[in-house]
Amino acid sequence: MKSFLALGLIATAFVLTSARRFDSAKVFRAKPRNEKQVSFMKYLATIVQLDFWYPDSALHIVCQMEVDFHVSADQSSVVETLMKENKIQYEVLLPNLQEVIEKQVRNETDSISRHSYTKYNEWHKISAWTARIARKNPELVSRIQIGNTFEKRPMYLLKVGKESGKGKAIFIDCGIHAREWISPAFCQWFLKEATRTYGKDQNMTNILDNMNFYILPVFNIDGYIWSWTQNRMWRKNRSKISSSDCVGVDLNRNFDVAWGTVDSSRNPCKETYCGSSAESEPETKAVTAFIRNHISSIKAYLTVHSYSQMLLFPYGYTYDKAPDHDELNEVAKGAVKAISSLYGKEYTYGSSAITIYPSSGCSEDWAYSQGIKYSFAFELRDKGRYGFLLPESQIKPTCQEIVLAVTSIANYVLNQTS
């Protein structure tokens, strides 16, 4: 037993020392005010390694946009000097990224601490929880393996709802982008709320009696683990690319809808690399196969990201309005109103291309292209104060407000699809 403990400690120490550190790395928010400054920002991204937090690549920078990005310690002074020389208005959102990373998780070295809904959980805890919650709620929850990740980890989906509701379903995925930790926290929270309030809360009971949810708590498991153990800022999956030393595909550019156009990159070293072909990644394939096999019952598709507080719907790949634009806009309006009713948080809403920027090969456009009309993408809290490093103290309020949005959408879908 002792030797196991010692081994555990050595393993923990190894993980900590091998993880990339972000000491004195900074997160900036810059606001280019004219075309010349926009060009400068795009140029800056070609000469310095900028890790874009918002938007997700330099391509999307436009006038008056607040551009958030992280720069390593050794490059931040040159970035600041160049921004000053070019009269770019900017502020430092986070002066020392490493400090905020360490503060985000209360006991990151405590590998024996238990799964908690108000903390960020490592994958092994989430994985064990998927089995536990299904075992404890056999009438309401079941666990299905839908495939394996690139690194051969099983991808677990949880089905929640009564047998009587199996004719209609909402698919929800979380954690397609590894570093957006609040997203998997939401999927876990939603399962907890569903099981806790079924039979007690009239609305939740009605929903679960009449429809099922398919919930994928972590879409990009390999990337999520990497973001815990090696690089907190990791976004893509961990796919090895034969033609390159760079690793990973942006799974949310890998879907078979306008694939490889608009904004995704063919360069494997970019954060928005779309893969060698549409659905080239095992994670994408697992999800699309499951949805195709259940297409007759799936009425809504929800994908959960962070950050920037938005509720988006198709299209992402074009500025054209989707045929159901007006209805989707109304549904989003209702959901956003439900969100703000709790803590007053304002979420903006609209079509992806117009509200954020055009993007191609994204999951919500793909779901819509399969005939799933109610297709939405959430961008959870916050608006950049902490960005991807949202403190654990905000997990509960964020998840509470988003449960209201999801139940608002579920009620609408139930009424429309009788």
Ligand SMILES: [Zn+2]
């Ligand atoms: Zn994302």
